[in-house]
Amino acid sequence: MSAPRRFTGDTLVIASHNKGKVREIADLLGPYVATFTAAGELGLPEPEETGTTFIANAELKAKAAAAAGHVALADDSGLVVPALNGDPGIYSARWAGPAKDFAMAMRKVEDGLAGKADRSAYFVCALSLAWPDGHVETVEGRCHGTLVWPPRGPHGFGYDPMFLPDAHELTFGEMDPARKHEMSHRADAFRQLVERCFR
Ligand SMILES: O=P(O)(O)OP(=O)(O)OP(=O)(O)OC[C@H]1O[C@@H](n2cnc3c(O)ncnc32)[C@H](O)[C@@H]1O
Numbered sequence: 392m393s394a395p396r397r398f399t400g401d402t403l404v405i406a407s408h409n410k411g412k413v414r415e416i417a418d419l420l421g422p423y424v425a426t427f428t429a430a431g432e433l434g435l436p437e438p439e440e441t442g443t444t445f446i447a448n449a450e451l452k453a454k455a456a457a458a459a460g461h462v463a464l465a466d467d468s469g470l471v472v473p474a475l476n477g478d479p480g481i482y483s484a485r486w487a488g489p490a491k492d493f494a495m496a497m498r499k500v501e502d503g504l505a506g507k508a509d510r511s512a513y514f515v516c517a518l519s520l521a522w523p524d525g526h527v528e529t530v531e532g533r534c535h536g537t538l539v540w541p542p543r544g545p546h547g548f549g550y551d552p553m554f555l556p557d558a559h560e561l562t563f564g565e566m567d568p569a570r571k572h573e574m575s576h577r578a579d580a581f582r583q584l585v586e587r588c589f590r
């Protein structure tokens with residue numbers, strides 16, 4: 392296996408159009424990168440997510456943004472529910488529809504769980520760092536928990552209000568962002584990426 396490539400520039404493009412994610416990525420990488428620009432601010436389009444895995448979609452989004460000339464970081468993430476055969480999984484954003492209605496998406500998850508004993512779930516986050524020459528470095532992080540109903544808490548984004556991480560009493564929606572960053576799937580992936588590319 393070849394040695395990982397390190398990030399040596401000072402500007403990083405965050406190849407995401409999700410404000411919640413962009414905020415979390417900037418928090419998590421803040422100590423290592425001088426300047427961030429979000430793909431939306433550069434007018435980069437949102438590529439179609441045609442991959443069948445989190446990793447494939449993270450790589451496709453990072454490569455599409457890096458082709459514009461700067462090192463780019465993409466995140467493909469989602470909520471995997473074993474009792475729903477892994478749904479919504481890579482379709483987590485699509486379950487909320489064009490209006491990004493996560494109250495509706497969470498209800499759809501809850502409806503699917505009706506009568507099922509297994510309420511376990513985990514979040515996955517694949518992070519891919521791509522260079523304009525096509526090189527990519529990719530990692531994947533996870534966070535395990537259970538799903539609660541009704542959803543609780545004003546913080547975070549997406550499915551956070553119904554996700555209770557293992558061994559905790561507050562949902563991601565109830566936790567301060569700093570607490571979520573101690574245990575989230577995104578934090579797990581970032582620990583690996585920082586080790587590979589940013590230290
Ligand atoms: O593709 P980009 O532009 O980055 O933005 P997106 O929102 O479409 O992102 P994804 O395709 O990766 O879809 C992931 C969805 O999974 C959900 N998700 C991911 N991480 C989450 C987290 O930390 N908390 C709650 N929901 C999360 C959230 O609803 C996201 O919209």
Ligand SMILES: [Mg+2]
Binds near residue numbers: 440484
């Ligand atoms: Mg997306």
